[in-house]
Amino acid sequence: MTEKIILQVQKHLPNIDLDIISQGAEALVFQTKTHPYCSNPYLKNNQKFIIKFRPSKPYRHPKIDFQITKSRTIGEAKFIYKLNKLGLPSPSLISCDFNNGIIWMENLGINLPNGNVSSFKNWLWYLEKNESIEDCTSAEVEEVCFKVGQLIGKLHLNEMIHGDLTTSNIILTDDSNKWDPALIDFGLSTFSGLAEDKAVDLYVLERAITSTHSVFAEKYNSWLLEGYKSAHELKEFKKIGKKKYDETIKRLEDVRLRGRKRSMLG
Ligand SMILES: Nc1ncnc2c1ncn2[C@@H]1O[C@H](COP(=O)(O)OP(=O)(O)O)[C@@H](O)[C@H]1O
Numbered sequence: 001m002t003e004k005i006i007l008q009v010q011k012h013l014p015n016i017d018l019d020i021i022s023q024g025a026e027a028l029v030f031q032t033k034t035h036p037y038c039s040n041p042y043l044k045n046n047q048k049f050i051i052k053f054r055p056s057k058p059y060r061h062p063k064i065d066f067q068i069t070k071s072r073t074i075g076e077a078k079f080i081y082k083l084n085k086l087g088l089p090s091p092s093l094i095s096c097d098f099n100n101g102i103i104w105m106e107n108l109g110i111n112l113p114n115g116n117v118s119s120f121k122n123w124l125w126y127l128e129k130n131e132s133i134e135d136c137t138s139a140e141v142e143e144v145c146f147k148v149g150q151l152i153g154k155l156h157l158n159e160m161i162h163g164d165l166t167t168s169n170i171i172l173t174d175d176s177n178k179w180d181p182a183l184i185d186f187g188l189s190t191f192s193g194l195a196e197d198k199a200v201d202l203y204v205l206e207r208a209i210t211s212t213h214s215v216f217a218e219k220y221n222s223w224l225l226e227g228y229k230s231a232h233e234l235k236e237f238k239k240i241g242k243k244k245y246d247e248t249i250k251r252l253e254d255v256r257l258r259g260r261k262r263s264m265l266g
């Protein structure tokens, strides 16, 4: 099955080196050394790029399939472009072929010592497996959680909703030996100023942390929320920040309650 999809992408991108790094329900993600319009002498040594490809789905009617692929690809590229313009950490958009479901973007991750990509999830897992309890709850981890929360706060203050905030959709970039979070994967992202949408975004991340990093989840989540709050106190958002923060947190409590009721009912 995967081979068939790879043939599909090779048809659209002939002679491009492709190294598959992830296969999700909706997309395949490749690493490549090739830039679409910049030749090698202009690239940094060993610089790699990411190609995200949404293959056609044989079980969908071809016309509908084409429309869905096109609108999701455009949606994701637009979201990345808006983040790039705002200066919010995310991969730079390099090129987009929306008719064929292809987005070419900057590669943000580096490899952790165990070879896995530096997503927030892999990094926390790596610490939990290899480091002591003190290291898992160190000032460095607190700072990274705080920065993740602050980034989500800034996203929400710009009325942007991620839509799939899991710890694998947050990549840690290495900025002179300090980890800085960046967001990826905007297939479900939307533009909205509603407290409800922001609260659901936060709740999804809170649940992801509780289910995948359960031992220290309470600490991680409280640092995240401190960072989230701090974004609302920044000078540029001061006028609206406090009101927006209070609204979203109040909604978050409702959303948590709904979640608890739902899990009690099974
Ligand atoms: N720009 C990027 N830089 C580094 N790694 C990336 C990038 N985009 C995707 N990845 C890697 O590929 C994986 C899947 O990409 P993602 O956009 O999240 O697709 P999916 O919809 O399948 O989850 C990510 O979890 C990450 O490990």
Ligand SMILES: [Mg+2]
Binding pocket: 168, 169, 185
């Ligand atoms: Mg993802």
